[in-house]
Amino acid sequence: MMKKTLRAAKKQTCIGGNLFQALLPYIGLFLLVLIFGVMTNFTSVSLRNLRLIVQQSYVLIICSIGVFFIMTMGSLDFSQGSIIGVASIAIAFLAQCNLALAVIVGIVIGAAIGFINGFLFVKFKVSSFIVTICTMFIFRGVCAFLTTEKPMSAPMYMYSLDQLYIFVPVVAVILGLGWFLFSGTSFGRKVKAIGAGETAAKFSGIRVASTKIFVYTLAGALAGFAATINTIRVGSITATSGTLLETNIMISLVLGGMPVTGGSKNRFSSVVVGVLLFAVLNNGLALLQIDPNIQQLIRGVLFLAIVVATTDRNVAIVVK
């Protein structure tokens, strides 16, 4: 009898612990908003600034959805920024003829690069970390090559598309679809299972190889689509367009409570909370007029601290 109550009590504290961990990103977001609010005399929570934060987050949030699926499988993707770069160049070029065509080609380019990532990763069993770093260099090279003469400029009419009432619904729909795909479909379950135990997933009849390739292709396509928004917002595409996006995505997801080891403890809400946290942090640091190089340093330290603090060492026994 006593044993039973003891066990029940322990179980509750256990759930309490999980709850705290799950709420941590939200608490962090609240504190961050509060701190920056006080420090900037509440300009950080002005309507104008909030709108800026939202505008700065479109690309990051769309790309994070794709990478969320990749990281759920326990893999990584460092090529996201270079996808944005290459696709943006194509979009800026094609948009001079036809916007719809440009958007579609952007998605196709992204999907193609994603497919290459997935294919190399699965077929040659090279770790995703290595494969995507290599493709990043390759497509960064392509970007640099295409913009050697001069930056690729988007046609003027595109600027007028940078409206909250266009992008917010678009991003919301994509987020909704992503959430549905992850939590409501067999596909989401299969991706989770691969991250939690690939061999067991294979023995459960999941086509691991094709699922992996599909997830990379999906993430690439999402980045390809985000490239349109990037082009509209930036206007002129240079060789460095999209640089560091890949790390920003991963920082966001980890800030949002995503375990770096992948697996079954993931929540889709990490995408939204993480990107918001990251955007608020960046925006706050900028408002406080902190040197951009120092900002970079702060982000790095924060990333490391959170990964160290939240990594489940019981799961990741072997570190490679």
Place this chain on the structure above:
Amino acid sequence: MNKSVEILRAENISKSFGNTQACNNVSLSLARGEVHGLIGENGSGKSTFASMLCGVYAPDGGTFYLDGEEYSAHTQVEANEKGVAIIVQEVGTLNGLTVAQNIFLGKEDRFTRFGIFRPHKLNRTVNEILKRYGFDYINAGDMIDSYDYEVRKLVEIVKATHFGPKIVVVDETSTALSQDGRDILYDQIKKISDSGNTVLFISHDLDEVLQLTDRVSVLRDGSYVDTVVSSESSTDQLKILMVGREIDRKYYRTDYGGTISEEVVLRARNINVKDKIFDIDLDVHKGEILGIGGLSDCGMHDLAKAFFGAAYNRSGEITTATGVKINSIPDAIKNGIAYTAKDRDNESVVLNASIRDNITLLALAKVRKGPVISRTKENQFAQRLADQMSVKMQGLEQFVAGLSGGNKQKVVLARWLGTEPQILILDSPTRGIDIKVKADIYSLMDNLRKEGRAIVMISEELMELIGMCDRILVLKNGRINGEFFRSKELTEHDLIHQML
């Protein structure tokens, strides 16, 4: 030899992992020069106790006394230095290192001069040691990877015993060994005790324990129960001590003289798996339990994978009753084939996922409303199957990693029952599982058989093959080397004769 001088005393040793009290005030005493058995059901705390003795875990409470002095070790190397060594249940050697490097892992210092490591000296020393053991065919300089499981176990035996430790713990080592390997192990155990040192022998195989040991201690649910003298005890007595109540000895099937259906549900023709299986033809009939036995490397585990579409380099044809060819795992599952693997933790369950997710993963189509997965349906589905298998759990949300071996296997079976399979390939279904759960699994198999489902049981335990199967095929070097039908007269000896 006087086996009454105490070498080790454990006093009130306790250890808990989260919610689980693995060892609860365990006190026991080992004598110099004895072989001391330690038995108990799964999760009774045997391995935990051994791990604390060998410096893997620190006890939460209690004290060990070695030779009358207080003893504690923080690492395995420290335990070795103080004279305690262990041969573990699973693979205890590291890939990518040579035999010699494995044996002296963490003790390379003594082969280092002026900070420079001298591999030749190490290899020479180890070759001498291996020779002393009579393992001339193992070469100290070879990569451990190039040896098979059995030889690697031998290397572990050398690693644990070559420096003459006062206490050697042998933790479930014999379960994975063939008869040859076991004989070598028994031989070494005898040598250790002859030299005046002590062996703590942990095993599920009670016959083996009684045969080998001087005394046996029994643990139950983390607590010490009793110590008995082996020569004055019997397996039944030990079982009663382990379980705390009398167990019906007849947990196998009791029916004889049935006929096997003519209806073939799975047909294998000309099956070859590169270097493992050669030209196997066989039929699995409706409602039969077909046993496949042999030495652990006879190819039977590969044959099981071949049936499930999971073997690499397979040729030949596997077809179902309706003529569908099975060439991949999804094919197999779609056509009502279930497979429980010998490597349970990696292949049969997703350890780091909840019991619910594990159970529903195989039957996602059954928990959907249209294209959408329904949480309610999922919970009902998983709960129903977990209840059917009476899985002991805190809730469906609990991760499988935290379950004991027997409960894990129950989850494995619950997963597959959810797919309503017609053919079940069960590879070593009771491996490392205690008697209670074993009995549950046997009665489940019997029920499935009566429902007309076909079962292929691959097992290294001959008694369970004889006790459960309608028909037994013995494999030898990848070929079928004998077929036996269910009969009261069938003995282990008959099977062994065809295995060797």
